[in-house]
Amino acid sequence: MQKGEDTFKKIIAHAKEYGFIFQSSEIYDGLSAVYDYGQNGSALKNNIKDYWWKSMVQYHENIVGIDAAIFMHPTVWKASGHVDAFNDPLIDNKDSKKRYRADVLIEDHMAKLDEKINKEVEKAFKRFGDSFDEKMFRETNPRVLANQEKIDAIRTRFVAALDNDDLKDVKALIEELEIACPVSGSKNWTEVRQFNLMFNTQMGSLSEDASLIYLRPETAQGIFVNYLNVQKTGRMKIPFGIAQIGKAFRNEIVARQFIFRMREFEQMEMQFFVRPGEEMQWYEYWKEDRIKWHQSLGIPKELFRFHDHDKLAHYANAAADIEFQFPFGFKELEGIHSRTDFDLGAHQKFSGKKLQYFDPETNESYVPFVVETSIGLDRMFLAILSHAYKEETLDDGSQRVVLNLPSMLAPVKAAILPLMKKDGLPEKARELMDNLKYDFMCRYEEKDAIGRRYRRQDAIGTPYCITIDHQTLEDNTVTIRERDTMQQERIHMDDVKRVVLERISYRKG
Ligand code: GAP
Secondary structure: OOOHHHHHHHHHHHHHOOOOOEEEOOOOOOOOOOOOOOOHHHHHHHHHHHHHHHHHHHHEEEEEEEEEOOOOOHHHHHOOHHHHOOEEEEEEEEOOOOOHHHHHHHHHHHHHHHHHHHHHHHHHHHHHHHOOOHHHHHHHHHHHHHHHHHHHHHHHHHHHHHHHOHHHHHHHHHOOOOOOOOOOOOOOOOOEEEOOOOEEEEEEOOOOOOOEEEEEOHHHHHHHOOOOHHHHOOOOOOOOOEEEEEEEEOOOOOOHHHOOOEEEEEEEEEEEEEEEOOOHHHHHHHHHHHHHHOOOOOOOOHHHHEEEEEOOEEEEEEEEEEEEEEOOEEEEEEEEEEEEEHHHHHHHHOOOOOOOOOOOOOOOEOOEEEEEEEEEEEHHHHHHHHHHOOOOOOOOOOOEEOOOHHHHOOOEEEEEEEEOOOHHHHHHHHHHHHHHOOOOOOOOOOOOOHHHHHHHHHOOOOEEEEEHHHHHHHHOEEEEOOOOOOOOHHHHHHHHHHHHHEEEEEEEO
């Protein structure tokens, strides 16, 4: 179920209030589209990274991980095509002086037509009830068909215009569709221009010696330029993969929706090197594998969908996004791309170094083809956070906000809570804390009534609260409270470690 813009605002406020995400440089009024992760946010983010890394590198014998530098030789970006082709078409409204991505304006227009179709379908569903045949309705209803035809025509023309770099036609399309600026309401547009998204800086202390270098816009190139190093030193046999997690930077024109589109963000990418001709089968394999990974986190299937790219990037022969239903609608979370031999081939050409693989099975040398999986860590964070955020009314009529996070990803796994700040209970609780803290993240809290402490832990998604009470002093038992059901059971102190470890294990998912 889509949660909507109001809930999204509450999620953003909650993320700040509970130390997950802060605006960067907030005391200086912030820096647009740049965010800092707080004490709970950085823990959640590290746990997501760890889960992805283990799923890729530890659970696959033929995938290894690297950590390449952010700065790279400037020719890397010439070879990769980013200097010439990593552009967004932008357009300004002359009245509001606001800048937009031309493609986003057109896509939003198509989304509105799609919305009209969905409203027709909803209306018909209400009218016909269970006997409603949605497929037939979509294929025969004249209003649905007319809108679908409009969407298809716009898409065909828009893709052709972008493919041919025909920016005049992109502008003509915006005018013909009578798209107005959302701020000024006017249709007074500038020409469409291409805008390169890479940040650059100078390396070297003297300006005459300095060379222009870029902040990487994707981590993938660090993998490509190390392909041969890793293949040879790791004695890797095709098919094999190289994984990496790291920062990427893009000077996004339209940066919005909190951490969904940032100017500094993190990617988790894996390049899988395969025999030429086998890339489509691996492309399908990784599409399937990645959707299963998302579902292993307990997020319902219907919140994900595939979207095939209309316009392929300069390096791809097939590409699909895994979209997630964020509170503001279905949007790209991860990309799976068949990148052919474009990157290795280009680096071979520009560097003059052979980047080939000798295949002992076929006795041939070739430049491997690549299938890539690329997910934004911050977007994954947002997907998990927005799905986990729940407002509940309890049986006694009171309210609670709970983050229903997968336990294995929760920032704090167990809160250690002495019922009272006296009678030797804090000492006993400290004893347990000292025993558990080496195995998983714990937090000790003795301030406020126990109910308020439970609520604070619910709000950051702590799956287990361990309470030490007077009975503990007599028989060494404690209560363990489960976050989602709020059920409590009494177990022996010596069993707490085993019980929590079992329940937060990756094996349980
Ligand atoms: N190496 C391929 C590549 O970079 P991409 O589709 O441009 O492909 C991959 O980016 C993923 O990186 C996206 O699916 C998204 O999750 C994330 N991403 C891209 N731009 C982003 C931004 N400005 N802010 C946050 N995440 C972003």
